[in-house]
Amino acid sequence: MDYVIGVDLDNTIVSYDALIHKVALEMGLVSEGIKKVKRHIRDAVRQVHGDEKWQEVQAVIYGQRMGEAELIDGVERFFRLCKDNRVKVFIISHKTEFSNYFGGGSNFRKAALDWMERNNFFKEGGLAVSRADVHFESTREGKLQRIRQLGCTHFIDDLEETFCDRLFPEWVEKILYDPYGGQGHLDGVKVFRSWDGINGHLFRSGR
Template sequence: MIIGIDFDNTIADYTGVFYRVGCALGWLPESVGQSKNEVKQYFIDLGNEAKWTELQGIVYGKEITQARPYPDCLDTLKQWRKQGHTLKLISHKTRYPIIGERVDFHVAATGWLEANGFVGKIDAPFEKTDLFFNETKEDKLLRISTLDCEIFVDDLESIFNHALFPAQCKKVLFNTRSNDPTLVPVQLWSDIPDKL
């Protein structure tokens, strides 16, 4: 099978990273909640979404090293590859931040994947040629289609509900709750093989 996998918030876990970086920069009071959504809401409530956008650029760029792989993700992907499945990383990620220091997000994410054993090792689940960082959501969806993915794992329901998502591709919604009966929701990577 050809299995497509998203990157941000599907392989890379940013839990607490936006909070820690925001506090270190002096942009957040310590009383703000530690989740990404709580940090985002803090800036929205201040009417300062530009600062949130800038913080995202810092986290997805030079501070990406603070992210951690989700538990069991690497082992699950290695297992799939050993079983003969073809794995493709397909992410919607702009190349550079809209605001702030010009850091190449594609290079930063590739470096993170190498540092965490997803690329560049004999038993790594991906080759560099399996990594597809797409500038737009539409480009990501078209890539899922052109690579003939039979399964796709993503944390965003909006990807699965988009008109461009290929009808024949099985949807695995990671770490997100949903009332959509067409989605296969999973909380842990170790649960995905059982759902397939």
């Protein structure tokens, strides 16, 4: 297959829903009954405690507690299908090295690489991703330029804003991972609620 697939990392490959719920509870920011869904917790924290507290939660989950985050169902199968079909895959993430709000904290990029290491991304017998194919960009503009530079034919992301940006390469197939629904769904964007759906779309014979 002649695909070159780019994939976002946070909330596309990695699920933080349960971890955000746990951390926000520990910090006394939400009630236990709130849904374990990032956007629900984000909105609740911002409404009651302000955006700075939400940024503090994010600094914790993307840094010192990232090891507790989960691999989203279907992602492992995606990488194995790419390996079996000799499809080139890049992980392209808009991720700063450190928090823009809280100095002296954990290195977010190192935490992400450590998480990938623990989840067998870099093992030949695992998901067989090369560290050289993981790209962290400090801005969304940098992320979009990287997608263009690497010649991606497809890009998978959980945020439709990525595909709205005028810098997004027009030839790249836009695949939105939207597990909870509710995003606006733009023309020309293929929307899937699960990675099983994405895998079926990209590798029809491999369902």
